[in-house]
Amino acid sequence: MAKNKLNKNWLHDHINDPYVKLAQKEGYRARAAYKLKEIDEDEKLIKPGQVIVDLGSTPGSWSQYARNKLAGLEGGGIRGTIIGLDMLPMDPIADVHFIQGDFREEDSLRQLEAILDGRQVDLVLSDMAPNLSGVAIADAARVEHLIDLAIEFAQAHMKPTGSVLVKCFNGTGYNELVHKFRAEFKTVTSKKPKASRDKSSEIFLLGKILKNPH
Numbered sequence: 704m705a706k707n708k709l710n711k712n713w714l715h716d717h718i719n720d721p722y723v724k725l726a727q728k729e730g731y732r733a734r735a736a737y738k739l740k741e742i743d744e745d746e747k748l749i750k751p752g753q754v755i756v757d758l759g760s761t762p763g764s765w766s767q768y769a770r771n772k773l774a775g776l777e778g779g780g781i782r783g784t785i786i787g788l789d790m791l792p793m794d795p796i797a798d799v800h801f802i803q804g805d806f807r808e809e810d811s812l813r814q815l816e817a818i819l820d821g822r823q824v825d826l827v828l829s830d831m832a833p834n835l836s837g838v839a840i841a842d843a844a845r846v847e848h849l850i851d852l853a854i855e856f857a858q859a860h861m862k863p864t865g866s867v868l869v870k871c872f873n874g875t876g877y878n879e880l881v882h883k884f885r886a887e888f889k890t891v892t893s894k895k896p897k898a899s900r901d902k903s904s905e906i907f908l909l910g911k912i913l914k915n916p917h
């Protein structure tokens with residue numbers, strides 16, 4: 704299909720997408736908020752008082768959703784901590800810490816550790832998506848690398864009873880990722896929320912309770 708037609712189709716789908724409309728109405732920066740919302744409502748992941756790390760947070764809809772879940776009733780501050788990290792800038796969200804950095808780089812980890820200041824994380828979220836080259840094996844390796852780093856981070860900084868939710872793609876390398884999750888977590892579930900487009904091979908893996916915490 705010609706590129707122009709593809710762009711037009713995307714625009715048509717986007718404008719008519721109920722989640723895009725809902726995001727505009729409810730003040731979310733991206734329709735992605737509803738992916739996390741559905742998974743959270745199913746799995747009861749986010750609770751007041753938690754320490755949450757949101758990897759690949761820009762433009763910020765997952766952090767906004769998490770913030771709403773941790774918000775106090777009287778509209779004052781949040782109970783808990785949210786740290787967003789992305790290589791791209793993110794407009795500030797009240798009560799959400801933000802680090803601009805590449806998660807593959809040591810410096811980003813140091814900055815995360817500085818904000819954590821010894822506290823353990825309850826929930827690691829990763830909606831990180833690497834730039835894809837179209838070469839299946841190379842792309843699978845990039846996705847896997849980011850997920851390996853998220854798991855390593857969880858091993859080092861998450862409570863043993865915590866959870867890790869990562870975006871991956873149901874294609875080359877997916878079975879290996881499920882295998883890896885099963886080796887690391889007591890419970891592993893794959894999630895395809897309704898807001899994740901059918902056309903997309905995007906799928907989320909949720910691991911709960913570390914088998915071998917450090």
Ligand SMILES: C[S@@+](CC[C@H](N)C(=O)[O-])C[C@H]1O[C@@H](n2cnc3c(N)ncnc32)[C@H](O)[C@@H]1O
Pocket residue numbers: 732733735736758759760761762763764765766788789790791804805806807830831832833834849
């Ligand atoms: C799909 S978007 C995230 C959307 C976000 N969850 C939301 O709800 O607004 C994926 C993000 O991952 C970020 N990303 C990809 N690779 C990264 C890396 N190595 N380090 C940090 N961020 C990364 C991209 O810059 C992009 O902003």
